[in-house]
Amino acid sequence: MSNYNDDLKWRYATKKFDSTKKLxxxxxxxxxxxxxxxxSSYGLQPYEVLVIKDEDIRKKLHPAAYEQPQILDASYLxxxxxxxxxxxAYLDDYMENIVKTRSMKKEDxxxxxxxxxxxxxxxxxxxxxxxxKKQAYxxxxxxxxxxxxxxxxxxxMEGFDASQFNEILxxxxxxxxxxxxxxxxxxxxxxxxxxxPKVRKPKEKLFHRL
Ligand SMILES: Cc1cc2nc3c(=O)[nH]c(=O)nc-3n(C[C@H](O)[C@H](O)[C@H](O)COP(=O)(O)O)c2cc1C
Numbered sequence: 096m097s098n099y100n101d102d103l104k105w106r107y108a109t110k111k112f113d114s115t116k117k118l119x120x121x122x123x124x125x126x127x128x129x130x131x132x133x134x135s136s137y138g139l140q141p142y143e144v145l146v147i148k149d150e151d152i153r154k155k156l157h158p159a160a161y162e163q164p165q166i167l168d169a170s171y172l173x174x175x176x177x178x179x180x181x182x183x184a185y186l187d188d189y190m191e192n193i194v195k196t197r198s199m200k201k202e203d204x205x206x207x208x209x210x211x212x213x214x215x216x217x218x219x220x221x222x223x224x225x226x227x228k229k230q231a232y233x234x235x236x237x238x239x240x241x242x243x244x245x246x247x248x249x250x251x252m253e254g255f256d257a258s259q260f261n262e263i264l265x266x267x268x269x270x271x272x273x274x275x276x277x278x279x280x281x282x283x284x285x286x287x288x289x290x291x292p293k294v295r296k297p298k299e300k301l302f303h304r305l
Pocket of ligand 1: 106107108109110163250251252253254255275293
């Protein structure tokens with residue numbers, strides 16, 4: 096078993112993927128499961144992830160991501176989107192999932208439902224989408240760590256135009272809004288960045304022990 100922090104030191108935001116080395120389907124499934132297992136506020140997972148392999152779609156998205164080469168060269172492009180309709184029906188779906196998964200009675204969850212209605216569902220749409228995007232970033236973090244552990248390369252990316260992504264992927268009709276994206280595959284040996292030392296804040300600036 097590798098040392099977890101060694102995995103984190105091995106990973107880097109990959110700029111140049113080896114387009115001839117495709118990520119195996121089983122490894123993709125492992126990464127998707129890591130995303131599925133992510134923690135989220137109240138467990139609501141207010142996001143959906145598009146897993147894009149199709150080259151034509153990626154060619155269309157490439158200009159909307161400032162022509163960053165990873166979009167085309169990686170094996171997959173993952174688009175993390177926030178749900179834009181987080182209403183009582185959405186919450187009821189979640190409640191049903193709990194009832195089924197944990198063999199509970201719906202009545203046992205009425206207190207929980209009221210709490211989430213008050214804390215989340217009653218918020219403005221704008222606030223809910225912002226909150227949903229934060230949850231999506233947690234899932235992105237899980238993807239990065241899991242990929243590092245499995246020696247798979249990822250580039251997390253904010254360098255794209257969300258409104259263009261929404262339009263190209265027709266997300267508005269699906270009640271989704273692009274939050275953040277990531278490309279997944281294997282690094283090219285030619286990517287010099289893989290050997291660059293990590294630039295991080297020193298611990299004394301990052302942590303304050305009280
Ligand atoms: C949310 C987020 C957005 C990022 N956007 C981009 C991007 O659009 N393009 C890119 O090449 N790198 C992007 N990066 C990579 C960062 O520049 C990189 O993670 C950071 O410099 C630390 O280096 P390391 O990840 O290689 O250790 C992004 C990283 C994060 C977490």
